[in-house]
Amino acid sequence: LRATIRDVAKRANVSIATVSNVLTSSKYVSDELRQKILESMEELGYEPNVVARSLKINKTFRIGVIVPDITNPFFSEIVKAIEISVNKGKYQLIVCNSDYELKMEIDFYNSFIMGAGVDALILVAPRMTQEDLNKKKGVPVVIVDRPPFEVSSKDVAFVYADNYIGASMVASLFLEKKYKRFACIAGPETVPNANIRYEGFKNKLVQKGVRENEIEIYRCEFSFDEGYAAMGMLLENYDPSEKMAVFVCSDIAAWGAIEAAKAKGLEIPNDIGIAGYDNIYFAKFIHRGLTTVENPTKIMGDEAGNVILRRLKMGETSISEPIVLKTFLIERNTV
Amino acid sequence: LRATIRDVAKRANVSIATVSNVLTSSKYVSDELRQKILESMEELGYEPNVVARSLKINKTFRIGVIVPDITNPFFSEIVKAIEISVNKGKYQLIVCNSDYELKMEIDFYNSFIMGAGVDALILVAPRMTQEDLNKKKGVPVVIVDRPPFEVSSKDVAFVYADNYIGASMVASLFLEKKYKRFACIAGPETVPNANIRYEGFKNKLVQKGVRENEIEIYRCEFSFDEGYAAMGMLLENYDPSEKMAVFVCSDIAAWGAIEAAKAKGLEIPNDIGIAGYDNIYFAKFIHRGLTTVENPTKIMGDEAGNVILRRLKMGETSISEPIVLKTFLIERNTV
DNA sequence: ATGAAAGCGCTAACAC
DNA sequence: GTGTTAGCGCTTTCAT
Numbered sequence: 001l002r003a004t005i006r007d008v009a010k011r012a013n014v015s016i017a018t019v020s021n022v023l024t025s026s027k028y029v030s031d032e033l034r035q036k037i038l039e040s041m042e043e044l045g046y047e048p049n050v051v052a053r054s055l056k057i058n059k060t061f062r063i064g065v066i067v068p069d070i071t072n073p074f075f076s077e078i079v080k081a082i083e084i085s086v087n088k089g090k091y092q093l094i095v096c097n098s099d100y101e102l103k104m105e106i107d108f109y110n111s112f113i114m115g116a117g118v119d120a121l122i123l124v125a126p127r128m129t130q131e132d133l134n135k136k137k138g139v140p141v142v143i144v145d146r147p148p149f150e151v152s153s154k155d156v157a158f159v160y161a162d163n164y165i166g167a168s169m170v171a172s173l174f175l176e177k178k179y180k181r182f183a184c185i186a187g188p189e190t191v192p193n194a195n196i197r198y199e200g201f202k203n204k205l206v207q208k209g210v211r212e213n214e215i216e217i218y219r220c221e222f223s224f225d226e227g228y229a230a231m232g233m234l235l236e237n238y239d240p241s242e243k244m245a246v247f248v249c250s251d252i253a254a255w256g257a258i259e260a261a262k263a264k265g266l267e268i269p270n271d272i273g274i275a276g277y278d279n280i281y282f283a284k285f286i287h288r289g290l291t292t293v294e295n296p297t298k299i300m301g302d303e304a305g306n307v308i309l310r311r312l313k314m315g316e317t318s319i320s321e322p323i324v325l326k327t328f329l330i331e332r333n334t335v
Numbered sequence: 336l337r338a339t340i341r342d343v344a345k346r347a348n349v350s351i352a353t354v355s356n357v358l359t360s361s362k363y364v365s366d367e368l369r370q371k372i373l374e375s376m377e378e379l380g381y382e383p384n385v386v387a388r389s390l391k392i393n394k395t396f397r398i399g400v401i402v403p404d405i406t407n408p409f410f411s412e413i414v415k416a417i418e419i420s421v422n423k424g425k426y427q428l429i430v431c432n433s434d435y436e437l438k439m440e441i442d443f444y445n446s447f448i449m450g451a452g453v454d455a456l457i458l459v460a461p462r463m464t465q466e467d468l469n470k471k472k473g474v475p476v477v478i479v480d481r482p483p484f485e486v487s488s489k490d491v492a493f494v495y496a497d498n499y500i501g502a503s504m505v506a507s508l509f510l511e512k513k514y515k516r517f518a519c520i521a522g523p524e525t526v527p528n529a530n531i532r533y534e535g536f537k538n539k540l541v542q543k544g545v546r547e548n549e550i551e552i553y554r555c556e557f558s559f560d561e562g563y564a565a566m567g568m569l570l571e572n573y574d575p576s577e578k579m580a581v582f583v584c585s586d587i588a589a590w591g592a593i594e595a596a597k598a599k600g601l602e603i604p605n606d607i608g609i610a611g612y613d614n615i616y617f618a619k620f621i622h623r624g625l626t627t628v629e630n631p632t633k634i635m636g637d638e639a640g641n642v643i644l645r646r647l648k649m650g651e652t653s654i655s656e657p658i659v660l661k662t663f664l665i666e667r668n669t670v
Numbered sequence: 671a672t673g674a675a676a677g678c679g680c681t682a683a684c685a686c
Numbered sequence: 687g688t689g690t691t692a693g694c695g696c697t698t699t700c701a702t
Binding site: 339340341351352355356358359361362383384386387388389390391392 | 695697698
Binding site for chain 3: 349350351352353356362363364365368387389390391392393
């Protein structure tokens with residue numbers, strides 16, 4: 001059995017309070033006793049029980065992270081950045097994959113905000129409605145990669161980049177490169193940013209004279225496989241001479257789309273132009289460089305962690321204004 | 336402030352024991368009272384405090400996972416599989432990135448096995464020495480993707496595939512394809528499997544008549560960047576007519592190596608053959624298909640979770656024999 | 671069927 | 687400087 005603070009106290013002939021004092025160094029303890037206590041700990045192989053401490057001080061030093069799929073590089077980059085950021089404050093991450101499913105996401109969310117097993121919660125690209133979100137109890141939450149909205153609590157923060165203008169920049173590029181037909185393989189309708197990207201893309205095109213009903217739209221999940229499948233549908237009767245450019249909702253789906261196009265024998269960007277979104281680490285090696293839009297995973301994760309740390313360590317009472325990050329086009333070789 | 340079990344009891348005019356009984360459904364409670372209690376909970380927005388429960392029952396329903404880098408697809412696939420597996424038992428994952436650093440790994444390990452903040456621990460491709468590992472206290476640990484060794488505790492399990500024969504299969508393929516020169520971009524010497532892969536590769540070659548001192552060896556970390564850099568060194572004065580084949584320690588490093596070769600204008604596999612290891616999800620799309628060896632992430636993660644669940648839920652007292660998984664060559668287009 | 675009370679391991683206020 | 691003690695929120699005997 002694991003030794004407790006009592007065992008240490010007994011062995012060192014001191015009270016448990018004194019042991020606790022050397023543990024937390026909250027009070028001065030004479031060198032003599034401190035030494036004896038340290039020895040006793042050593043001999044007993046004692047380590048404090050973090051659960052008991054958590055109960056007492058009402059802090060767990062753990063932060064919940066809900067993410068659609070850790071296997072998607074975009075998300076794993078964010079999670080990594082969050083971890084690095086919060087490690088500065090000795091916090092650990094409890095990460096949950098919702099598998100892109102609303103129901104799982106909500107289940108995780110509810111279990112976190114209620115059980116009090118975490119000190120804070122970070123939601124990455126959540127799909128919940130505003131209403132679900134507002135069930136929030138005591139724990140501070142920060143929402144990453146989703147546009148901000150009115151929120152009932154002063155304890156919800158947002159960190160994101162403006163996807164509308166990001167998407168409009170790819171529309172401009174398509175026009176500049178003289179493509180004749182346009183399509184968007186958008187993300188799921190349940191994802192706010194997916195719709196925003198589509199809108200930004202479409203509106204810019206329309207504004208420049210493209211007729212709205214000439215802009216094709218497809219939908220797919222943010223995954224390689226679904227990007228591949230969506231492109232397959234799009235290509236069903238496509239003639240390369242039409243010079244089409246397609247904006248795919250995310251890099252990982254764009255990669256799938258590219259492979260689908262290649263499988264059909266198409267040359268990129270000559271037979272078809274393809275742009276992604278996110279600028280994941282691997283993007284520069286996808287088909288000699290995927291043209292995409294920067295979505296700063298490292299900065300988003302870092303800022304999310306910072307917001308939490310300020311709130312938790314420095315006791316900042318209400319949470320910051322939405323943090324909006326820079327976005328820009330990354331021109332490479334697929335458009 | 337969050338409501339406690341006392342508040343609920345008071346509001347429902349019952350004792351806290353009765354409230355607890357409806358929470359845990361460990362004892363029969365009359366419908367009348369149960370109803371009243373449920374209502375009170377609803378009205379107060381009560382949810383049990385998981386920390387207090389953990390302290391009492393000495394279970395946290397959390398499992399620590401230490402992984403070199405969640406951003407590496409090989410590892411994120413494993414973590415995902417572990418999560419899916421342990422979710423069956425309502426366990427959550429605390430994931431820590433050691434950033435491939437021994438020191439961080441050991442620090443995380445120690446903090447986990449001592450603090451008792453987790454019910455079990457999963458180490459993915461750890462670099463610790465046997466000695467470090469044996470400091471283990473009470474918590475069960477399972478070690479994934481590392482060859483088993485004698486261990487002091489009966490509470491350590493192993494899940495892995497035989498990397499020695501996996502690597503020897505790529506050597507055989509190289510020979511079969513009539514390559515004339517051979518190199519291995521191995522992983523770090525601190526990683527047992529990195530050495531085993533190198534040995535398996537080299538020994539097969541030697542056994543088939545290649546002279547040992549003709550097999551070049553380079554070392555790099557399991558990352559894209561380091562694979563790229565290592566290949567850069569190897570290529571410094573390489574003449575394509577020499578028909579070299581290089582075995583890179585992991586798919587992600589192999590991808591880097593491939594990009595480095597492409598950057599030098601080399602054609603793969605004509606000017607140089609490259610094989611990886613792991614068969615990550617993306618492998619089939621790296622340069623029209625990376626030739627590699629299956630390292631079953633899904634199965635490893637799943638089995639690791641199962642071992643833990645059996646130990647934790649079914650109270651299986653000592654832990655299973657090492658679980659060794661199938662491995663096989665995946666021939667694609669880079670060799 | 672329900673309640674009283676002990677106690678999980680720790681921290682912190684208070685007393686000496 | 688050190689010790690005594692209450693109590694964090696829950697589960698679980700043991701009475702009744």
